[in-house]
Amino acid sequence: MSKPARRRPGRRPGSADTRGEILAAARRVFAEKGFDKATVRGIAKEAEVDPALVHHYFDTKAGMFAAAMQLPITPDDVIxxxxxxxxxxxxxRLVRFLLGVTAAPETREPLVALIRSAMTNEPAAAMFREFITNAVLFQVADRxxxxxxxxxxxxxxxxxVxxxxxxxxxxxxAGASEDELVELLGPTIQRYFTV
Amino acid sequence: MSKPARRRPGRRPGSADTRGEILAAARRVFAEKGFDKATVRGIAKEAEVDPALVHHYFDTKAGMFAAAMQLPITPDDVIxxxxxxxxxxxxxRLVRFLLGVTAAPETREPLVALIRSAMTNEPAAAMFREFITNAVLFQVADRxxxxxxxxxxxxxxxxxVxxxxxxxxxxxxAGASEDELVELLGPTIQRYFTV
Structure with missing residues (x-):
């Protein structure tokens, strides 16, 4: 048993829990304000830490959202x-990548959970809508x-699909191979990207 | 107040409620057995009516399913x-038809409700899976x-979409016109139907 004098005096910057506490705060703030209106400063305030510390753990708001929702990929990976x-x-390339990410249950389930909740309640829909358009789709489209x-x-x-x-x-x-689906869907996606 | 002698003696073939009672029985049987294993005979038994009466109201099992789920369209309309x-x-033609059916909330909502429940519980998923493949998609594909x-x-x-x-x-x-979407999606659907 550790001595009382060795107990950590509450939450400290950089403690083992800080990242988890920031993510818990992020989930609350994203759920309440949506993706667009949530700010790093607001999440830092909710977590009672310095905004610089939030930036230390997460480069971007999109990356923090992906981590908070336990998504296996961030926009910074995909774009x-x-x-x-x-x-x-x-x-x-895109079809193969998305089929790869969704093939394993441990990377697919958090994505499916996010879509399910977006389909069944409006605050979750708003949060997903803002994230998927502004942080992912429009970024790719504009580039x-x-x-x-x-x-x-x-x-x-x-x-x-x-x-x-x-x-x-x-x-x-459900039982088709990745190659079959790439052959079937690749030209469709290619066509949408060919203006 | 109507006289006791005028009361209807329980459920009768062809009474005002019969169709509704068959549909309620159909919902129970489809939910329990799925679309494939449900039979007109089993639904008639559940509704305590003669199978011939079920056939009088509904030409096909798919038509009965569509009515039970309050779908605005039956496979017999679509195929x-x-x-x-x-x-x-x-x-x-297909894109325009589906956009037409889903444009009005009163025809869209029962379809969305069916998909939502299929996405959130497995018995509903099994029921939807059997219906959409065997009664709709494979019928069209095979023809x-x-x-x-x-x-x-x-x-x-x-x-x-x-x-x-x-x-x-x-x-x-969400705000795109039907014509814009037909132009965008029509060639994709056409390609899948062009073997």
Whole structure:
């Protein structure tokens, strides 16, 4: 048993819990204000830490959102992957990446949980809507010069296929190989990115 | 107040309630057994009516399912619309039809409710899965000679767009005109139907 004198005097910057406390505060603030209106400063205040410390743990608000929602990927991972590399292979690259992320239950489930809650309650829908458009889809679209409507059509294709494959579990799409799906869906996504 | 002698002696074939009672029984049987294993005979037994009476109200099991779930459209409406008419306009025709059905809240909401429940509990998922594949998608695919996987890719596209437009309410797709969406999505659907 440790001596009383060795007890830590409450929460301290950089303590083992600080990151977890910031994420818990982030979840409360995102749920209350949505993604757009939440600020690093507001989350720091809620967590009772200095904003500089929040920045120490999380580079961007989008990264903090992804961590708070336990998403396996952040926009900072996805955007370079889509934007870099040959433009004519973008469809295939994106389909392959999304199928890879959603193949394993431990990376798929947090994404599905976020979509499920967005489909069943309006505050969660607002939070998801602001995050997926402003932090992900529009970022990609603007860097590639693709209209927002076209990237949302591509998002709709991948959302529907992932739901059909993993949530509704429709056969044969649930049991199709990654290569079959890349061949089927790649040209669709490529077309939406070809203005 | 009506006289006791005029009271109806319980449930009678063809009474004002019979159709509603059959539908209530159908909902119970579909929920318990799923779409595939439910039978007209089993639903008639649950409703305590003659199977012939069930057939009098509903031509097909799929039609009964659509009525029980208060769906605005039955497979018997959709299948001819997709299968008949010029094959090269199928994509546009299907997109326009689905956008039309989902535009008005009173026809959209029962469909969204069915998808929501299929996404959040497994018995509802099983029921939806069996209905949408065996009674809708495979019927269309087989009549047109299109592989099942391709029609599920088309289903995924339309499912994702309808969720993005009406449930997640992402802009600009939520506010896009029907013509814009037909132009954007029609060629995708057409490609999946072109083997």
């Amino acid at each position: 370079p992957l889509v934007v870099e590399g040959p433009r004519e292979e973008l469809g295939e 590639l010069g693709v209209p927002h409507l076209r990237i949302e059509a591509a998002f709709g294709q991948m959302l529907g 992932i739901l059909a494959r993993y949530v509704l579990e429709l056969e044969p799409i | 001819p619309l997709v299968v008949e008419g010029p094959r090269e306009e199928l994509g546009e 047109l000679g299109v592989p099942h996987l391709r029609i599920e890719a088309a289903f995924g596209q339309m499912l994702g 309808i969720l993005a437009r009406y449930v997640l309410e992402l802009e600009p797709i």
